[in-house]
Amino acid sequence: MNPGILSNLWLLPAVPFAAAVVILSLPKSRRKIASGLAIASQVIVLGISIAAFVPTLRTPGFRAVQNFTWFTFGEQTLQLGFVLDPLAAAMLLMISLVGLCIFVFSVGYMADDVNFTRFFAYMSFFSGAMLGVAIANSLLLFFMFWELVGLASYLLIGFWIDRPSAAAAAKKAFITTRIGDMGFFLGMLWLYHGSGTLVFYNDGRGCLEGAGLALLGGSATFIALLIFCGAVGKSGQFPLHVWLPDAMEGPTPVSALIHAATMVAAGVFLVARVYPLFSLGATNGVTSSLTVVVWIGVTTALMAALIAIAQSDIKRILAYSTVSQLGLMMVSLGVGGVAAGIMHLLAHGFFKALLFLGSGSVIHGCHHEQDIRKMGGLRRLMPVTFATYAIGMLALSGVPLFFSGGWSKEEILHATAHWSPSRAPYYLMLAGVVLTALYMTRQMIYVFFGNRRSAAEHAHESPRVMTMPLIVLAIGTVFLSVVLTPAWPWMDDYLTGESAHFSIAELIQPMLFISLVLVGVGIAVGIWLYRKAGEQDRDRAAEVDPLEYAQPAVFRFLANKMWIDELYARTIIAFAWASARLSDWMDRYFWDGLVRGFGAIGQLFGVFTTDMDERCINAGVDETTVGARGLGRLLSGAHSGQIQMYLGVVAVGMLALLLLYAWLA
Amino acid sequence: MYRIMTPTLPLVLIVSAALFSIGLLAALSRRHAIFILIGIEMMLAAANLNFIAFWRFAPPPHPSTGVMIAIFSIAISAAEAAVGLAMVIAVYRHYRTTNVDEYDQLKG
């Protein structure tokens, strides 16, 4: 137990927030101070994270909470809190380490941007919010940081504000994730109503502990699904995945930090965090809510992998790959492999950040060209980038032994294979493995091999400030493969809090070889398919993709992202916009008229409205006189000037009184 | 037979109501300003009839209130008629018409 670190956990979000505020108040020219402050705050945060990680290592199943009262309303109190357990500690370490690398990288990448200081302010803000998500011990606090993370994502996607496409993408990201967040919000309300508290762990009284869960009963399924809506939005799961590829409009470090390593993984983290809700009343590890999670994950993983094959933007390929990997993690959680999912999350955080930073380096070197068909042959021009990118690519493709992604992917496949309701997810995941290897090979070949094409002419290796983070991340990726190796399953036990068990028999079985073969097949097919693609001439950027040549219709379908965006635009968005117009119209003409019909008896005579306009035109004279005159004019507002109309109104009023009298009597 | 023919209070009230409604009809449907005035006079007269009828059918002791109010009401309506007619003439001088449809200066 380490109460010291526990009571200092609040510093994790607070330090980057403070850095953000200070940086925002700096003038634009103070670039050094801005980046220095941001990086210093990241270093502090990393230190705290390590300090927080140590005690969790010492005790298996360590969990310490610190709850506090946010405010008192009426006689009730609303509790928030921080929690430190292996899940949080691992996340913290990953976020702060990857974050630090990306911050350093950004100093080089954003070097010639006018709004350099603002960028670091936003990034610090994001970092604070994301760390807050990791340590929140209350669904409410979780939600609050979650929304702030979304805000930071919004600000950073739209960082290049003068680009309309960036602004549109930012808006799309915020709104799409907010759809999910509304579900999350409702789920939170329901949970609060059902269990009477939103604090996760509170000495047995929290909503994820025995008593709280027992109160929920059957509603837990619905609550879990509503909360899952939030995860679907944030983690870019089908059908709310559409924002994530567009989010690549932001600067590449942003894509690396937010839209690859941390924020998008927050959805997975959320499911893992409230896992007791999902698994409540499980028979044989299966509940209806978890089944939904599995199928959503499978759909997403496969769909995104398919789309990634047909993309030509280097970042978009990675974005779809992220979506696909997140789907994989969801599947893992859904089938019960929480530890496997989180391990993949951590590994993915490293190698995907590495890939994105690598792509950033490539883009930087190619003078902000993102089309892979215009690159090529960068292997020699950018050796460091190539080497680190290759490590990331192998990790993502799932090559085992030295690359972390392979092991965690293996674990997930393992867990999926044992899922009792159906074997279909397992087979679909295997197909996903092939596809992943395929599209990563394709990318590698297009970017780093073959002839140099137009954008690669004047490419150059990035400065040290950018390559150093790449190297660190690459080392991290390789190092994690040691940590995560199934031969030493401490991570599994660390996360689940159970004692270690290891059997070589579990590791070495046909399943492992199947997937290994499939990875090999994927890479081999890729090399075979694209063996010629790399050798195209420099000006043949629009060369037909081999797959497009073979299956033009299918390729177009995939290249256009299965037309999901178009489908949404034609149906949901069109419907919403139409209802907005309808509301406006109803307001102006229908409700207004109706209420006026009730309100103004004068309307009976149809004089009121027609005279209104006349009066408005006539009345432009005496605006400046106050008091009695204004009053007189105001009363005259209701008058048409027709004596007989007045009489009629009086008579009708009399009748009304008579009726009223009769009704009351 | 006798009972039906006796003018009971409801009967008188019905006649008064009819008179009132006819007055209202005149005031609402005639275009001529004077006849709007006449209509109003007629409604006032109907009201007077009510006062008298209630006085007459009131149980003892009979306070003379009904009669008094009728007298005052007649006096006031006379004053109203005088001023009203004077206004009709004045307005007529201005507009050269007594058709109230064309009087709309009261509006704001």
Add this chain to the structure above:
Amino acid sequence: MSGVAFILISILTLAAALATATLPNLMHAAFCFVLALLGLASFFFLLGAEFVGLALVFIYIGAVAVLIVFTILLTRRDSKEHHGVNWSGVLIAFAVFVGLIWAVLKTQSLSIVPPHIRALTVRQIGQTLMTGYVWPLQCVGLLLTAALIGALVLVMEEKK
């Protein structure tokens, strides 16, 4: 009180009133108004309020009706109406009529037979006016004076 007289007088009064409200010729209508007022006065006689009836005859027929006729003659230019029926007016008037009748019929507490009462003499009226109603009387006097002056001012030609 005679039932026959009541019926006759009411038919006469209402018919004359209706004629007033509908006849297109203004002079005819004005005379019908006089007739209606006469009918009303006879009602007052019938109900035992002779003084009020006489006052009605004097003031309305003697003064108001004459004024009306004069006004019609003064504004003779359009002594006929051109417009059709204003149906909304008719509708409202009829609705009010129905409402009133319904209210009268619904009310339970109206006595059926007129009680016997002492005749109200002019002396009594005078005494009441001068004692209990002296303030209203003064006010009405003031009002009439004001109305007189006001009417004069209104009809005076504006000096150019």
Add this chain to the structure above:
Amino acid sequence: MVGLITAIILIPLIGALAVWVVPGQIIRYSERREAESRNPVVSPIITRRDVSTSVDMTKLIALLFNIISAGCAIALWRNFDVTATGLQFVERHPWIPAIDAEYLVGVDGLSLLLVLLTSLIIPFAFFARPAPEGSRAFYATMLIMQSALYGTFTAQNFVLWFLFYEMSLIPGFLLIKMWGGENRDRAATKFFLYTFLGSVAMLLSFLGIYLVKGTFDFATLANFGKSGLLSGNLAWLAFAGIFIGLAVKVPLFPFHTWLPDAYQTAPVGVSMVLTGLLSKMGVYGFVRLLLPLFPNEIKAIGPWLLALVVCSIVFAPLAAWAQRDLKRMIAYLSINHLGYCMLGLFALAAAPAAAATIDTQAALSGVFMQIFNHGITAATLFYFVGLLEERRGLRGIDDFGGMMQRTPLLCGWMSVAMFSSLGLPGLNGFVGEFLIFKGSFAMAAAFTAIAVIGLFVTAIVFMRAMQLLFSGPLSGNCSEFPDLLRSEKFVVVPVTLLMFGVGIAPQFIFNIFNTTVVQMARLLS
């Protein structure tokens, strides 16, 4: 001895008189001429700024009186015993004994909150730009309005309350009518007729109640409420009258159609007061009158009322989405935000008898919080629209573009207000909305679930606005905008800090009304 509350009510009135008496704007002609001679073609922006640097005696006096009354309000807050139940600082004098009309003022937590809010919003509105012309009469009218608002929020006897309630209506009308923009006559008349008819309906209802119960005292009447204040049709009639009167004021769908016109047309400062304070009079009336007096009636038609509320919450932001005019857009969003208040109240009143204490208290606290937050946030949004309008001369959503490049500070601070309005955690809007939803979800889950759509559509509206205003290539007609001036920062920064303060550590606001919430929750459930 004049009590503190009476002083608070009277000070703005004296201020109005003072503003009326002293000479108005003293323009330093020399400076202005100098400016004109230097630059013969004076752009409207520069001229306006020139006038604003001149000494505006009227505004100074008005602000002085505001500071005094705000000081009194703070004294009230300081001396307010947050743990005591019931009214405090009560002043009671006989007024018209024949109809049981007393001069009875006093504050509980809710009243105090609204008094503080009034002291905050009115001076804020005085700083609004573009400043209206003919400022003497303007400031005097605003001060009268302020007095009426103070009175409304502190009066505890219906006759007195109604007097102040109506007293606020006429300045409102005049302010729109005389200093409004396009279509002001139509909007002013509509505003007046709607609210006035509503008031008449309410007055008649109260007369009916008085005839039966013989008292106008709020507390006494509230005690009758439980057992049924009136019975049969009369009760429904009285309920309908009061309901319509207050629903128009709030406004509640479908009685809201006067609001977009009025807010759009009114000068910025007046829009701020209308949305920040006048609409709160309606909510206050619901809390103070309708809910305690007619619990049975509300319960009987609760689902219908909740349906109306949900319509407010869902249709208003949808309509806001379709607006071009920024002020009109914010006006519609105001309807939506007040809808949340109404959701909490009606869910509370319509809840089955066994509603948990935590839910009723959450709903009530949320409503009070939302009252305060919406007052500040909506007023700030209007203030910003005013700044944009002053710079551009127009306020259509597509009249701007790419401002972030030219005026990052203006855009940044304005975004804070927008995010506060869409309920981002960490800013003030979230606290109230969360509590309202928490309370009403337990008592009316289905309606609450639909109402969440409102939260979502609000986000769309603001996202669209931010996209069109701030981002994209810099529009030519925005390229000359000055960024936030120092005088504007003095206004914006404290308000924004307040938003953050309430959003992060809201306890100091809750302290004001916690006891009142407990007491009211007991009374209402």
